[in-house]
Amino acid sequence: MNFLVVLEQILNGLQFGVMLFLMAAGLTLVFGIMNLVNLAHGSLYMVGAYLATAAYQWTGSFPLAVVLALAGTLIVGMLVEVVTLRTLYERDHLDQVLATFGLILFFNELIAIIWGRSALYTSLPRYLEGHVELLSGLNYPVYRLLIIFVGLAVAGLLWYVVTRTRLGMLIRAGASNRTMVAALGVNIRLLYTIVFGFGAALAGLAGLLAGPIYTAQPGMGELILIQVFVVIVIGGIGSIRGALFGAVLVGMVDTLGRAFLKPMLATVISLEAAQTAGPALASMLIYVLMAVVLAIRPEGLFPSRG
Amino acid sequence: MLTRIRTIALVLGLASLAALPPVALALDEPFYIDLFRRFMIFAIAAVSLNLILGYGGMVSFGHAAYLGIGGYAVGILAYYGIDNGFLQWGVAIGASALVALVIGAVSIRTSGIYFIMITLAFTQMLYFLGISVEEYGGDDGMSLLTLSQFGEWLDLSDATTFYYLVLAILIAFMYIVHRLVNSRFGMVIRAAKSNEVRTRAIGFSPYPYKLVAFMIAGAMCGLAGALLVNHTAYLTPDFMHWTRSGEIMFMVILGGVGTTAGPLVGTVALLLLEDTLSAWTTHWQLFLGIFLVLVVLFAKRGLAGLLPGGKRNG
Secondary structure (H helix, E strand, C coil): CHHHHHHHHHHHHHHHHHHHHHHHHHHHHHHHHHCCCCCCHHHHHHHHHHHHHHHHHHHCCHHHHHHHHHHHHHHHHHHHHHHCHHHHCCCCHHHHHHHHHHHHHHHHHHHHHHHCCCCECCCCCHHHHCEEEEECCEEEEHHHHHHHHHHHHHHHHHHHHHHHCHHHHHHHHHHHCHHHHHHCCCCHHHHHHHHHHHHHHHHHHHHHHHCCCCCECCCHHHHHHHHHHHHHHHHCCCCHHHHHHHHHHHHHHHHHHHHHHHHHHHHHCCHHHHHHHHHHHHHHHHHHHHHHHHHHCCCCCCCCCC | CCCHHHHHHHHHHHHHHHHHHHHHHHCCCCHHHHHHHHHHHHHHHHHHHHHHHHHCCCCCCCCHHHHHHHHHHHHHHHHCCCCEHHHHHHHHHHHHHHHHHHHHHHHCCCCHHHHHHHHHHHHHHHHHHHHHCHHHCHHHCEECCCCCECCCCCCCCCHHHHHHHHHHHHHHHHHHHHHHHCCHHHHHHHHHHHCHHHHHHCCCCHHHHHHHHHHHHHHHHHHHHHHHHHHHCEECHHHHCHHHHHHHHHHHHHHCCCCCCHHHHHHHHHHHHHHHHHHHCCCHHHHHHHHHHHHHHHCCCCHHHHCCCCHHHC
16 A cells, blocks of 8 residues: 555656756757756746647647647747857846846746736646556556657657657757858758757647646746756756656656655654655755765766767 | 956945935935835845856856855744844854755856856755745745844834944945955965966866865855845745845846955846836836846946956956
8 A cells, every 4th residue: 555655656756856847958958959947948848838728728639739839839949049049148147047037037927917927727628637557456546548659759859850850850950060051051040949949849748748747927037937946957958868867867756756755754753743854855855965965076967078 | 356446336336335325314314225225135136156266267056045044044044033143143153054054065166057057946945945834934935023132132013223234344345355355265266267277287286175165155145035025024935036146146247246345236237227217117127037138248347347457257
């Protein structure tokens, strides 16, 4: 019985980790290739969640809503890149942080104007609502399994695109020497816009998957964004492999910490003290993890070779 | 060195701040004393950030942490009935310096984007700590029932007295930062900003210098936190919210990074703009966001860049 509870929490941790990975992959790709710090990545996650919710209410079809939301965040991402971020590639990180901080304020307020400030709840289509019996006594939600599956599939696909296709080759070449790639006749500006758009779509995917589990509300992007930063710092900036490893690690530590830290503490200290200290410690756990990793390896666990 | 025009502008600005309370009282508009007191408290935070950001090149995206530490130091002591201001503010400064030491020790080992993310993450950690500790109000925060007590000769509940105290601290801190960055210590910090490798090559190890600067900035901002909690008489984890850190950073940039008066100018300009916009529409953040993007794209040197003699920014 106890084992099943642990297993269920491990699956929850994996599901959260996979979601963090979808965010981290886009962010780390954009940073690794364009050398751009994009705080507004969380806003694209929020845009994805809202577009999917709106499209699902409008069309009544969940798969269609997914497609529309993905296309929508792709377009929003490319627009943002063309209008503002393109001019910031050559600037220092401070300018990038401030401009994208401005974008966050803009998007949060824009969403609040269109959909209001209160949280938006989405329902799932009936075929995704149920549970599957994984082991006898362990029923796990279909939807969360789907998220895990989608996340791992995207990880595989990303690996394939970056290492095995012509587009991936151009991306890697652009990361190591922008000028040289441009001199060889590649339209590097367009390439950057496309990469940024794909990163945005990945954030949108994470957002639309998150919508039905958590709720959609203005500012939802920043909560996950800061956790994604922790993932990237742990994994090593610019490395997709590091992003996957860091995301699963952070997802596990956070979920298991929230689930089991309090009962574990209660065996050592008094129950009352554990009631207060447990949640406080659990919410700090991933940051402590980050500090420990940094103290040992300041470059993260998988520093990118580029 | 400041050019003459800049010095005159700074002196005029400070003089008009000093002249504000009697004028506001004569016009029967005490509201302005309150308003500018808040501006100056944030200016103190911005001045402290400017020390490490403007001169040290350390882009700390977690400076609001120290506002929170300073605020909670005063709030928690007051909660247990200890309302001696010297003790409270001393603890606020000491605790902030200590937290800055810990955060700095880890984050200064890294640089660039890592530094930005790590300082942000640690501040978020403290924010969640503030939210989860129910004893001190958790998410909702708690009231400061008695203001810090300094005996009879300094009564913070008197708006004008409190105003001049904040002004005095602001001027003192601007002076301290000015002296610091022009001292040998400051030269090392600035050298490390412009070229860390060369700084090592001529025999300085930047790490301890940067760490001490980080601590000083944290301690200064901690005092701003102690002032802020006395100003609002209320304490919430929102003191440490990450958007607060972003705002303080923007105050420094808007005014002109690495200048003496920049943080003060930027703070007053940003907060005035925020107050004006929010009085006009509830969706003021939309316009603030656009304004921020435009400033970064088109006004790289901030408002101080409008005055002549800003070569130092170059």
